[in-house]
Amino acid sequence: MISFQEAKLIIQKKIFELGTEIVDLNNSADRILAQDIVSNFPSPKFDNSAMDGFAVRSFDTIGASIKNIISLKNIGLSSAGQPSNLTLMSGECVQCMTGAKIPDGADAIIMVEDTSGFSNDENVQIMIEAKRGKHIRFKGEEIKEGETLIRKGTQITSSEIGTCATFGYGELSVSKKPKVAIFGTGNELVEPGQDLKEGEIYNSNLFIFADLVQKAGAEILIRNVIKDDKASLKSFLFNALQTCDMVISSGGISMGRYDYVREVLIELGVKEHFWKVAQKPGKPLFFGTKKNTLIFGLPGNPVSSYIGFMIWVWPILRKLMGSKETKSIKGILSEPFPLEKFKYRFLFGQAWMEKGQVKCKPSNKVGSHMVTSALAANCILSCNIGDGFLNPGEFIDIHLLPWKTIK
Ligand code: AMP
Ligand code: MG
Numbered sequence: 001m002i003s004f005q006e007a008k009l010i011i012q013k014k015i016f017e018l019g020t021e022i023v024d025l026n027n028s029a030d031r032i033l034a035q036d037i038v039s040n041f042p043s044p045k046f047d048n049s050a051m052d053g054f055a056v057r058s059f060d061t062i063g064a065s066i067k068n069i070i071s072l073k074n075i076g077l078s079s080a081g082q083p084s085n086l087t088l089m090s091g092e093c094v095q096c097m098t099g100a101k102i103p104d105g106a107d108a109i110i111m112v113e114d115t116s117g118f119s120n121d122e123n124v125q126i127m128i129e130a131k132r133g134k135h136i137r138f139k140g141e142e143i144k145e146g147e148t149l150i151r152k153g154t155q156i157t158s159s160e161i162g163t164c165a166t167f168g169y170g171e172l173s174v175s176k177k178p179k180v181a182i183f184g185t186g187n188e189l190v191e192p193g194q195d196l197k198e199g200e201i202y203n204s205n206l207f208i209f210a211d212l213v214q215k216a217g218a219e220i221l222i223r224n225v226i227k228d229d230k231a232s233l234k235s236f237l238f239n240a241l242q243t244c245d246m247v248i249s250s251g252g253i254s255m256g257r258y259d260y261v262r263e264v265l266i267e268l269g270v271k272e273h274f275w276k277v278a279q280k281p282g283k284p285l286f287f288g289t290k291k292n293t294l295i296f297g298l299p300g301n302p303v304s305s306y307i308g309f310m311i312w313v314w315p316i317l318r319k320l321m322g323s324k325e326t327k328s329i330k331g332i333l334s335e336p337f338p339l340e341k342f343k344y345r346f347l348f349g350q351a352w353m354e355k356g357q358v359k360c361k362p363s364n365k366v367g368s369h370m371v372t373s374a375l376a377a378n379c380i381l382s383c384n385i386g387d388g389f390l391n392p393g394e395f396i397d398i399h400l401l402p403w404k405t406i407k
Pocket of ligand 1: 259
């Protein structure tokens with residue numbers, strides 16, 4: 001058995017980054033960028049109007065007000081997409097719509113509301129004085145040419161999509177999605193929706209895994225429940241090891257008479273890096289590799305499988321895609337947290353904000369078979385080996401479930 005910290009170090013050394021692929025901007029949501037996004041032009045690209053109105057020379061409008069109307073000669077129109085190539089001379093103005101290029105010679109926009117309006121009249125009545133630069137969006141005021149806008153490793157959300165579109169990126173280089181096989185083992189497992197016979201239970205873990213793999217941004221290639229039978233396990237794993245970047249199992253990895261997963265993996269040439277970590281829940285954790293395939297064997301108790309996935313598998317799936325690591329944060333316990341003398345301890349928990357501080361408490365259901373302990377949880381709390389309890393008021397590590405928030 002090795003320590004939590006040793007196990008983490010061993011895994012770190014085995015991680016690689018998957019390759020990249022090009023996707024359409026439309027299909028890029030949630031993917032991890034594999035390139036920096038750089039502005040190929042300044043934004044705005046050219047001086048343009050922030051309002052529907054008239055482009056003027058500010059000098060011509062000095063002293064204009066409702067009581068002192070100034071008349072300017074309307075010489076044309078500049079609209080979004082149809083810039084005018086007119087040059088304003090003294091006493092002239094040009095109708096200029098939002099987003100339209102500012103005609104040469106003009107240095108301010110007067111809102112149409114402060115004029116006699118967009119009629120066909122040659123003379124426009126100006127009822128306000130325009131300050132130089134008023135209502136003009138200047139070239140490069142937001143972004144200079146050549147700025148790095150988004151860094152490689154960023155997860156793409158609506159904000160990144162909008163920025164990429166603004167700067168003309170129709171395709172993006174993103175990290176490939178890890179191809180994953182998930183499987184559960186157990187003669188007792190029945191799929192939800194079917195009837196249970198005596199001694200049987202429903203397979204919950206693969207449903208949890210399937211959702212987590214997808215949430216992490218990876219792709220499930222194979223999903224199966226396998227009987228505690230070496231031959232079936234072997235043929236399943238043979239295939240999975242050849243086609244997937246990661247194989248994740250639940251159950252069949254402990255000391256039971258029918259726990260064949262480890263034996264079969266080794267028979268198939270998987271190199272074992274460790275089996276059993278000083279942690280609770282989930283001690284019989286297996287980690288191995290075969291060529292570029294990473295194999296995680298998680299024990300079958302639902303909380304061990306779920307927490308094991310979040311602590312061990314999730315960060316690795318994210319790293320395979322080049323994503324930045326999410327760090328744990330510290331919170332102040334409001335209730336005691338039970339420590340283990342020889343094991344790193346994890347429990348589902350709740351974290352919340354109180355008077356500007358992060359407070360937290362563990363679930364009061366502590367059994368590794370009690371999957372409902374995850375229901376109210378927004379985090380996993382963890383603490384290194386210790387004696388007795390961490391007491392209320394003491395700090396503890398909080399691993400926020402990535403799809404939850406602290407309110
Ligand atoms: P094992 O790791 O195979 O010894 O299983 C440990 C416990 O987890 C046993 O009580 C199993 O019935 C249960 N278990 C194993 N696989 C699953 C699963 N996919 N869904 C729910 N419980 C499971
Ligand atoms: Mg079993």
